[in-house]
Amino acid sequence: MIKSGRMNKKWPIFLTFFFLIVTAFASPKKYNVLFIISDDLTSTALSCYGNMVCKTPNIDAISARGTRFTRAYCQATYCGPSRASFMSGYYPHATGLLGYKSPRPRIGNRSTWSQYFKNNGYHSARVSKIYHMGVPGGIEQGGNGADDAASWTERFNSPGPEWKASGKGETLESNPDGKRPVVGGNTFVVVEAEGDDLVHSDGKTAAKACELLAKYAKQEKPFFLGVGFVRPHVPFVAPEKYYPPFLPYSKMKLPRKIEGDWDDIPKPGINYKTSVNMKMDVRRQKKAVGGYYASVSFMDAQVGKVMAALKKTGLEDETIVIFTSDHGYHLGEHDFWAKVSLLDESSQVPLIIKVPGKKPSVCHSLTELLDLYPTVSALCGLPAQSRLQGKDISKMLDDSNSTVRTAAFSVAPMRNGFLLREDEWAYIQYGENGGKGIELYNIKRDPHQYTNLAQNPVHRKTLDRFKSQMASKLQNIRNNDLKGY
């Protein structure tokens, strides 16, 4: 009980001191950052995103303690431009990086994501594929791919045998008579491999990441550690112990096939890999799904090793963990396979962000991989940079209803395709003016994107709105500080 008015007058001074002390301790901490990225992973293959067949307990465990984003989109639907984009902080059409090159020549001395942390007192490292690396060729060779040396204090590659791993292999693609041997390249191949996890690139990546975490735990400096797994990118190669849940392959379920599904899709919207041009019958399609799932399970087990190592260091409460993929993947929807397409299965990505002390949640707000750089910078108390084209979504980690945009944007440079994805609509155009075809889907009524409404006069207004919105989005993207590059 406060007895006199005099005491009362001292309270504001006391409270000010108290406030100063609290804010000193509450100011953004120099969290460590553990960034884990899978390659060609569709969210639909993860059990935390609802898959009932492919179990991913380790990724689910991160999700159970973090924020799981259900509407995160990549900025380009294949490796090279997607990775160059979120690492550089620019959309592909800002840098002109639409292929498989390092962003460095286009960004000059501007800091990439991990480099910004490095320049702010972090030890920055990567294990395996963060920027583009060719899979399987580049992984077989164990080189740096389209990496950027300035982004890292140290870097490690994880060479692996890929399709050459010994075991039971089959080439599913363009092999109707079964005479084609197991091959390399961007080809659908399944190998039930002999030996343990450490035979393979991702096994080695996990082991190196675990070793580095133990080492960094003894250092003064905070760390930014990028861990890149190459599965489930083709070839679908995993130790045989990961296959039993998906055997026999004949029990795998394929997505519903709709009569005349392709009739309303413009030519560039028919994906570059289909059941037809890959000459995959139903048996091969089911094996492709099972082989993909086995690769996902294998990758998930490696994530588990890294997370266990983080726990062992005692740094879990000081470390932000991010799990994502460079883009999504088709597993037979519309008889499409693999990436490039701008439909949800290919353009949407799994994204989980776990920040110590924040409550677990599920966030349906539209986000982009481009948001990672500014968001994680903000969470770690690094100064904001107005040149970055992504947005700080850190508010969504406290309030899952908060939003930063009404539309996510992605591109498929291989098809000159552009996507604007809103809550209710997906608008896709081919060519900068849509001259090569347009797709318009009402996601609320048609979540699997079966009915293209672009030719339907009822939706003329919506179509016109999207056309002009796309033009101004592209104009905004190109209006940046990189002019002259």
Ligand SMILES: [Ca+2]
């Ligand atoms: Ca990829």
